[in-house]
Amino acid sequence: MGNNTHSEVIEHGHTAHDHDHAHDHHDHHETFVSKYIFSMDHKVISRQFLVTAVIMAVVAMVMSILFRLQLAWPGEKFAFIETIMGKKWGKDGVLNPNAYLALVTIHGTIMVFFVLTGGLSGTFANLLIPYQIGARDMASGFLNMLSYWFFFISTCLMLGSLFVEDGAASGGWTIYPPLSALPEAMPGSKLGMTLWLVSMALFIVSALLGGLNYIITVLNLRTKGMKMTRMPLTIWSFFITAILGVLSFPVLLSAALLLLFDRSMGTSFYLSDIYIGGRPMEQAGGSPILFEHLFWFLGHPEVYIVLLPALGITSEVISTNSRKPIFGYRAMIGSMLAIGFLSFIVWGHHMYMTGMNPFLGSVFVFTTLLIAIPSAVKAFNYITTLWKGNIQFTPAMLFSIGLVSSFITGGVTGIILADSTLDITIHDTYFVVAHFHIVMGLSAIFGMFAGVYHWFPKMFLRMMNKKLGYVHFWITLIGAYGVFFPMHFLGMSGVPRRYYTNSNFPMFDNLIDINELVTGFAILAAFGQVVFLINFFYSMFRGDKAPQNPWKSNTLEWTTPMAHVHGNWPGPLPEVHRWAYDYSKPGHEDDFVPQTVPLGPDEHDGGEH
Amino acid sequence: MILLYILALLLLCIALNQVFKVVELSRDLKTEKEWHPSESDNRLNGRLMMVFFIAFMWFFVWQIYRFGGDRILPASASEHGVKIDWLLNINYWLCIVVFVITSAFMFFFAWKYYGRDNNRATYYLHNNKLEMIWTIIPAIGLAFIIVFGLKYWNEIMARDNDPNPVRVELYVKQFDWTARYAGKDNKFGIDDYMQINGANPVGLDTNDLACNDDILVKNEFHLPKGKEVCFQFRSRDVIHSAFMPHFRAQMNCVPGQVTNFRFKPTVTTAEMRKDPQVMRNIDEINAIRVKRGEDPIEFDYLVLCNKICGASHYNMPMKIVVDEQKDYDAWIAKQKTFKAVAVKK
Numbered sequence: 001m002g003n004n005t006h007s008e009v010i011e012h013g014h015t016a017h018d019h020d021h022a023h024d025h026h027d028h029h030e031t032f033v034s035k036y037i038f039s040m041d042h043k044v045i046s047r048q049f050l051v052t053a054v055i056m057a058v059v060a061m062v063m064s065i066l067f068r069l070q071l072a073w074p075g076e077k078f079a080f081i082e083t084i085m086g087k088k089w090g091k092d093g094v095l096n097p098n099a100y101l102a103l104v105t106i107h108g109t110i111m112v113f114f115v116l117t118g119g120l121s122g123t124f125a126n127l128l129i130p131y132q133i134g135a136r137d138m139a140s141g142f143l144n145m146l147s148y149w150f151f152f153i154s155t156c157l158m159l160g161s162l163f164v165e166d167g168a169a170s171g172g173w174t175i176y177p178p179l180s181a182l183p184e185a186m187p188g189s190k191l192g193m194t195l196w197l198v199s200m201a202l203f204i205v206s207a208l209l210g211g212l213n214y215i216i217t218v219l220n221l222r223t224k225g226m227k228m229t230r231m232p233l234t235i236w237s238f239f240i241t242a243i244l245g246v247l248s249f250p251v252l253l254s255a256a257l258l259l260l261f262d263r264s265m266g267t268s269f270y271l272s273d274i275y276i277g278g279r280p281m282e283q284a285g286g287s288p289i290l291f292e293h294l295f296w297f298l299g300h301p302e303v304y305i306v307l308l309p310a311l312g313i314t315s316e317v318i319s320t321n322s323r324k325p326i327f328g329y330r331a332m333i334g335s336m337l338a339i340g341f342l343s344f345i346v347w348g349h350h351m352y353m354t355g356m357n358p359f360l361g362s363v364f365v366f367t368t369l370l371i372a373i374p375s376a377v378k379a380f381n382y383i384t385t386l387w388k389g390n391i392q393f394t395p396a397m398l399f400s401i402g403l404v405s406s407f408i409t410g411g412v413t414g415i416i417l418a419d420s421t422l423d424i425t426i427h428d429t430y431f432v433v434a435h436f437h438i439v440m441g442l443s444a445i446f447g448m449f450a451g452v453y454h455w456f457p458k459m460f461l462r463m464m465n466k467k468l469g470y471v472h473f474w475i476t477l478i479g480a481y482g483v484f485f486p487m488h489f490l491g492m493s494g495v496p497r498r499y500y501t502n503s504n505f506p507m508f509d510n511l512i513d514i515n516e517l518v519t520g521f522a523i524l525a526a527f528g529q530v531v532f533l534i535n536f537f538y539s540m541f542r543g544d545k546a547p548q549n550p551w552k553s554n555t556l557e558w559t560t561p562m563a564h565v566h567g568n569w570p571g572p573l574p575e576v577h578r579w580a581y582d583y584s585k586p587g588h589e590d591d592f593v594p595q596t597v598p599l600g601p602d603e604h605d606g607g608e609h
Numbered sequence: 610m611i612l613l614y615i616l617a618l619l620l621l622c623i624a625l626n627q628v629f630k631v632v633e634l635s636r637d638l639k640t641e642k643e644w645h646p647s648e649s650d651n652r653l654n655g656r657l658m659m660v661f662f663i664a665f666m667w668f669f670v671w672q673i674y675r676f677g678g679d680r681i682l683p684a685s686a687s688e689h690g691v692k693i694d695w696l697l698n699i700n701y702w703l704c705i706v707v708f709v710i711t712s713a714f715m716f717f718f719a720w721k722y723y724g725r726d727n728n729r730a731t732y733y734l735h736n737n738k739l740e741m742i743w744t745i746i747p748a749i750g751l752a753f754i755i756v757f758g759l760k761y762w763n764e765i766m767a768r769d770n771d772p773n774p775v776r777v778e779l780y781v782k783q784f785d786w787t788a789r790y791a792g793k794d795n796k797f798g799i800d801d802y803m804q805i806n807g808a809n810p811v812g813l814d815t816n817d818l819a820c821n822d823d824i825l826v827k828n829e830f831h832l833p834k835g836k837e838v839c840f841q842f843r844s845r846d847v848i849h850s851a852f853m854p855h856f857r858a859q860m861n862c863v864p865g866q867v868t869n870f871r872f873k874p875t876v877t878t879a880e881m882r883k884d885p886q887v888m889r890n891i892d893e894i895n896a897i898r899v900k901r902g903e904d905p906i907e908f909d910y911l912v913l914c915n916k917i918c919g920a921s922h923y924n925m926p927m928k929i930v931v932d933e934q935k936d937y938d939a940w941i942a943k944q945k946t947f948k949a950v951a952v953k954k
Contacts (some may be wrong), residue, residue, distance in 0.1 A: 289866075387718050389722045389730045420758065422696060
């Protein structure tokens with residue numbers, strides 16, 4: 001019960017603050033700058049993260065179309081490519097190999113870090129943690145503001161690096177040295193790489209500030225009655241995600257710092273016995289494998305940093321729109337905790353073929369395949385939540401179902417890649433590209449779309465158009481599977497990833513039709529996103545005015561007024577009496593029972609079971 | 610030109626604005642909410658879920674038929690690869706079964722339980738028995754995969770299969786491969802990257818006499834059928850990866866260290882060219898090449914680079930020829946030793 005006393009104290013603190021606030025109201029002027037730019041309000045910061053991420057996602061998507069054109073029609077001249085890329089990188093409308101690699105690298109970096117980490121966690125953890133646990137704001141509004149502005153600066157640096165003379169970083173988003181350490185190895189390893197590393201360092205600062213804030217807020221600022229076992233699964237997912245980030249991002253920072261030292265100060269953490277540019281290098285004794293270990297110690301948890309928030313959002317959206325409690329609430333929490341824990345001891349499965357000791361590889365086979373169990377539990381629980389539901393197909397619900405589908409489709413091939421024996425033949429082929437794009441990329445972006453459609457009314461006080469949402473969903477689902485499903489077959493034919501063109505290997509000549517098919521679907525999917533962008537920006541200003549609880553949801557954010565109130569609730573904080581999933585509960589007239597409704601006599605809290 | 614773009618953009622904005630105005634006007638006339646799914650929306654999307662599922666399955670089968678036949682890698686040309694293929698096929702089937710069944714349930718439920726106006730969902734919290742079942746069944750399946758996976762992994766990675774294998778080194782740099790044979794003594798001379806120069810391209814330590822009978826070849830290298838080949842890999846500059854897909858073999862080449870892989874080739878290049886699947890695939894390729902005015906090709910084993918290594922990562926093949934033992938012996942006898950080449954220079 002320590003929790004309860006704690007939140008009471010906090011609440012008192014806040015109530016006092018509210019009185020002051022009301023008192024000051026006449027002489028307290030929020031300027032445009034303090035309200036919308038250097039804001040410390042979690043609602044504004046969440047919108048800042050979202051809009052930045054949407055812009056970054058558009059950039060990364062356009063990049064993917066550019067390199068997909070090259071893969072489907074290698075050497076074909078597209079005049080607009082020269083317009084976009086300039087004479088140096090797209091002479092006569094054909095990408096050159098360095099430009100291709102830079103696009104692939106920055107596409108991956110932006111999608112993984114800026115859209116699906118910064119964008120997804122930044123938007124929804126910021127919006128929902130205070131709202132759903134019943135807090136006035138984040139524990140530290142100031143750190144929260146810094147978190148966004150570090151993110152913003154790192155975004156600018158990453159985009160800026162596209163415009164330097166020798167081009168952006170182009171060693172793949174995993175930036176393995178020595179390729180990324182040696183300016184002689186490729187033009188992308190010159191200034192572009194330095195900017196990439198500095199940008200990532202700032203990004204990590206942002207992720208850490210945000211993550212610490214999320215953890216502390218969830219632990220300390222829950223309102224009265226909001227026990228950990230009554231929290232919505234969204235909050236559980238953001239909480240576990242933040243812990244993963246805080247534990248793993250510093251390791252990436254150290255990896256990046258050592259790489260900076262190797263690049264500029266002549267150290268040899270990752271370098272040994274190298275002869276390049278016509279002369280032997282002095283550095284000796286380092287090992288690129290060290291970098292791979294450090295990188296993937298972040299890199300694998302990162303996969304779940306991307307995925308867990310999406311799964312949390314989906315849990316909430318599927319339960320609300322099935323009008324049913326989420327099936328196996330405790331098992332859902334348990335499986336997220338298990339996934340979070342295991343994600344720290346599986347990183348070696350990225351390294352079976354690196355020359356790492358094979359025995360070490362076998363340990364990672366075991367731990368990696370274990371992750372399949374909690375993942376399977378989650379998928380089955382989602383499906384059972386749909387069973388005997390009364391499914392309301394909002395666009396958010398459609399995307400959540402899309403997520404479950406891609407989580408299954410991409411997840412099953414994970415058991416193949418987890419197996420070191422099988423990895424020998426499919427490592428670094430297009431099979432891997434297909435797998436991780438479906439299971440991580442599609443699932444996470446579907447979760448993000450679900451979140452945008454579902455909480456748009458809370459963010460912008462207006463509703464998005466459902467019909468455009470339906471069109472967007474179906475085009476996206478069809479386009480996405482059309483892009484990534486055929487890639488499995490490229491991999492099974494032995495096509496390596498990150499090839500500028502396959503036309504130099506006659507054995508791949510007849511696979512060109514697969515690449516054309518993929519690119520066709522990619523263009524279709526890109527047009528689908530235009531529908532989303534129109535809906536998003538249009539609804540932001542001109543959409544229908546949102547009612548207070550449009551989806552008839554139980555969670556606390558829908559008890560706040562439809563206006564952006566400083567401190568979220570104008571009066572005292574709400575008190576929570578039950579878990580978040582009392583949908584269609586017998587004995588209640590409505591098919592939803594908000595968390596603030598007290599338990600009736602003899603009524604049991606659903607979460608207690 | 611840029612002005613034209615701006616003008617087009619401006620016109621587009623105006624046009625969109627007009628469209629929105631019309632939409633808004635018509636919206637005001639209707640009572641239906643533009644954001645709330647009605648029963649007919651639910652029915653439509655529920656049906657589309659089923660339609661999508663059927664189309665998705667059709668697409669899946671179509672792809673297997675179209676892309677998964679002769680084009681995928683032919684049967685393994687190495688001894689251990691047969692085991693990999695066996696395990697891989699079991700895994701594929703497992704994946705397909707799980708994928709189809711769980712997807713079917715999900716899309717079916719999404720359709721069957723689409724929201725009706727006068728319906729109420731079933732309040733159903735959890736079921737421990739059910740959850741135990743779907744925890745334990747995957748666990749059993751995974752245990753099977755882990756046991757076989759690790760058994761084969763240990764066999765493939767073991768170092769003492771054959772006391773006297775053919776020793777081949779693949780030395781890689783941006784952007785080509787050099788193969789080195791250990792020569793008569795079947796022992797590699799030690800290397801020293803400081804001694805790399807035009808006459809000593811792979812950086813051998815010329816003080817080590819074991820170097821003298823080593824043989825360096827470019828563009829293609831030969832392997833004897835039915836003999837264990839012990840590869841070692843070295844890189845001069847960045848990480849590369851030696852990927853020999855037909856042999857189900859792959860290993861990264863890491864500067865500063867030596868990595869290894871062993872396999873036993875079981876099918877000669879000549880035999881592989883007569884494999885029915887390979888012949889059909891090559892015919893398909895040659896039909897395309899002839900149409901484009903390019904020379905037809907014959908099947909060859911290749912080593913490809915499979916770790917991003919720079920601008921020409923996509924273009925560094927080396928041909929592998931698997932011979933009968935006597936042909937291999939004849940080929941290797943014709944090659945010049947490192948010493949012979951160095952003396953000539």
